Amino acid sequence: MSHPERLGSSGGETVGTIAESPHMNGTSGESLADFAARNGLKQSAARPPLRKYVQDLWQRRTFIWNFATAKTAATYSGSRLGQLWQILTPLLNAGVYYLIFGLLLGQKKGIDNYTAFLITGVFVFTFTQRSLTAGAKSVGNNLSLIRALHFPRASLPFAHVIMELQQLLISMAVLMVIVLATGEPLTWSWLLLVPALLLQLVFNIGISLAIARTGAFVRDIQQLLPFITRTWLYLSGVFFLIPEKVASLDENGYGWVGKILEINPGAVFIELVRGALMASYDKDLAGVHGVTSQPTLWLYALVWAVVAFAGGFWYFYRAEERYGRG
């Protein structure tokens, strides 16, 4: 925070004399720091070892779940419709996108069930987008809690992603109704929804942890984040068929852009959910050249989840003792 070499410059204060003050124990010549170490005292608010940290965090799982539930209830408590908004918000979102991209811009070509295609994309991406946004604020918005009580700070990004998970489960129930209503059959492949969303959850926790550390120290990120997530949304094939785009990019010699679109985690999770829920989607893809196969998509999803979680957790943990300072 402050540079030691600037010590002397603060308001003309001379500190030299104080610095030399005898913080020594007169009797044995032992310094106070040595005395503290001999009595087993530790530097205040030092970061615990990783193993202990993980144990502490696991021990806080009831806190994480209860915190998320209470916060969700509190979010809607001020509005007249209350928790009905948990269902209305995704529905209205889907309605707006359908109006613009489905009806006005007419993106429907090549997709049999565009409504289900679009709404699946919107709902799945919203989970990642909102996790990221909530994660960025998770430390800054809970400073008085952080300062008063001691707990592993990673509980907060975790809790905020769990809040979004609770929202997602409601959205998924709405989505299933919509998908059935638009004429898709109920098949065994629907069960794939569970592992797909679990992998996405792990991925989201990872990126939330990373953005939580950044957001805790650089508040500017909160201003920037809406632009980042919106760009990501447009790149993730929510409105258009990615393989089609990839094919046309390949023809024009921009194969690497196509590759990025293909392995983009936003798109990977959306494609997995679409594959699980929409029988008609397989037929849509059958006509397109160069479609990423399902096993490859699962591999991408797994790698993304593991990398994001391990990296995000490590990155957040490294600054554990610094959250709440200032």
Added chain:
Amino acid sequence: MAVAKAVKEKEQAPVAAAQPAVVIDPAREPIVVVDGLHIIYRVYSGGGNKGTAATALLRIIKRENRPQMKEVHAVKGVSFVAYRGDAIGVVGTNGSGKSTLLKAIAGLLPPARGGVFTDGQPSLLGVNAALMKDLTGSRNITLGCLAMGMSQEETRAKYDEVVKFADLKPGFIDYPMSTYSSGMGARLRFAIAAARTHDVMLIDEALATGDAKFKRRSKAKIDELRKDAGAVFLVAHNLDVIEETCNRVIWLDDGRIKMDGDPQQVLRAYTDATGK
């Protein structure tokens, strides 16, 4: 006024050059050791600059720091040892570094030089707002206890005790904490934090807004914490509270320890110096 100043100068003569030497009591077990601690923090005072987007851009181009950034040397070489069972009052005029010292002990401010060593994680109760202000008092109790690492059963067992200790007006436990008066908020926060035994508890004016009844009960709670072999630090402008509660008082003046010792002695000197 002039007299007070004279007294102050007289007081300052022997102690200002070097703070009282730390004498270690080998018979007692230390719990907090503060070793030659210097705290310097930066503040951004708003004035001077116009604060428009253009000036902000110019500043970034010139690679300057944020405008009006001043370094405040709030704690200037403080050393002391606190032992298990101590309740230490910290007194001093506004801006003498009391709150900064407490924050540093809690590990919320990094030392510029020196260090703070503690056994266990200190818990800091400040004056500001609620724990989670959008949630009800009852949720705050549950979540606060869980966050401190208590199990669900322990939390449930302690719940009634916390409610009783906070002694809110009937019904308020189900209102969001943002609707509480400052006194009620402080009481509930203290009650939650006191639900678990802490090794080191730092109380920064958090009891100041409570009424007489609550002060009595919080004193009893602090005594209990001391008996459990923790240490309590108490910052308060109300010297009576400190005199009743603490067994030791540290007087901070301009970031240095001016006196450290028996409450009556230190408080008398402090009262004389500040001309109260």
